[in-house]
Amino acid sequence: MSITFDHIPIEEYANNLYQSEVCVTPINGLAAFDQAMIEQYHELGFVSVANAINQQEIDSVLGAMLDIVLDENAKGVQLQFENEARGKVEEVGRDRYLDYVRKFMWFSHLHPATQTLMYHPELVKILENLLGGEVEMFQDMALLKPPGIGREKPWHQDHAYFNLPEGTPVVGVWIALDDATPDNGCMHFLPGRHKQGPVPHWDRRDWQICDSEILSASGQVATPLPAGGCLIFDGLTPHGTPTNRSNTRRRAIQWHYVRKGTPRTTTEERMAIFGNEGKEVSC
Numbered sequence: 001m002s003i004t005f006d007h008i009p010i011e012e013y014a015n016n017l018y019q020s021e022v023c024v025t026p027i028n029g030l031a032a033f034d035q036a037m038i039e040q041y042h043e044l045g046f047v048s049v050a051n052a053i054n055q056q057e058i059d060s061v062l063g064a065m066l067d068i069v070l071d072e073n074a075k076g077v078q079l080q081f082e083n084e085a086r087g088k089v090e091e092v093g094r095d096r097y098l099d100y101v102r103k104f105m106w107f108s109h110l111h112p113a114t115q116t117l118m119y120h121p122e123l124v125k126i127l128e129n130l131l132g133g134e135v136e137m138f139q140d141m142a143l144l145k146p147p148g149i150g151r152e153k154p155w156h157q158d159h160a161y162f163n164l165p166e167g168t169p170v171v172g173v174w175i176a177l178d179d180a181t182p183d184n185g186c187m188h189f190l191p192g193r194h195k196q197g198p199v200p201h202w203d204r205r206d207w208q209i210c211d212s213e214i215l216s217a218s219g220q221v222a223t224p225l226p227a228g229g230c231l232i233f234d235g236l237t238p239h240g241t242p243t244n245r246s247n248t249r250r251r252a253i254q255w256h257y258v259r260k261g262t263p264r265t266t267t268e269e270r271m272a273i274f275g276n277e278g279k280e281v282s283c
């Protein structure tokens with residue numbers, strides 16, 4: 001396991017960067033993801049689903065996550081604590097350990113609970129419909145945004161992080177393991193923006209879309225979800241989550257899928273598409 005601390009302290013950003021005046025009402029259950037939802041996915045770039053998984057599944061995934069982060073020998077796992085956890089995490093017990101973790105990656109194959117859930121049959125059926133064939137999970141991440149110290153994840157397109165050829169359809173699945181609210185850092189989307197393709201990204205508070213680009217866009221929505229709900233979204237849909245300034249947990253697990261056999265590309269090619277150099281753009 002590799003362990004790092006986030007180096008970016010909690011920073012201020014414009015208070016209208018994440019707006020929650022318009023909150024999306026989720027559909028109820030993965031079984032409700034019908035043809036109309038496929039059309040909505042393509043039109044808006046996301047679908048919000050309540051009750052995608054049950055309490056027992058939530059509990060087993062949270063148990064698996066804790067076992068994995070506490071196993072120093074967990075091979076290949078990349079664990080990152082929040083910046084604010086420096087000097088504190090060494091002292092905490094098992095029950096509070098996840099309250100210092102920012103994120104960790106490359107773990108789903110290590111535990112039966114995560115292995116089962118990432119290829120949940122109802123989910124796979126939806127993904128096959130969206131991607132037009134057999135699917136492959138290629139990136140996994142747990143995002144814990146701990147109470148009071150969970151840093152913002154600035155606006156971005158997930159595709160800007162992946163070495164995949166331009167135009168490759170990517171579907172992200174983000175599952176809320178606690179109630180996700182505007183106060184504790186629920187997801188925010190720019191509906192329909194995926195249809196205009198890649199947006200230049202910048203190294204600012206993260207690898208992100210420039211704040212001014214988001215502030216000048218209209219139609220932003222928030223997607224609060226009860227625990228067990230999930231978001232299914234296009235890899236080009238701009239999204240971000242605010243700092244968790246509340247005292248409630250907002251843990252989530254996320255998987256990304258492509259069609260099986262999708263070729264990979266290089267970082268140079270990705271940067272030519274999503275980077276800002278040579279594009280006469282400013283931030």
Ligand SMILES: O=C(O)CCC(=O)C(=O)O
Pocket residue numbers: 141143145153158185239240241252254
């Ligand atoms: O869970 C979060 O706070 C943000 C997750 C996200 O957008 C990502 O990792 O791409």
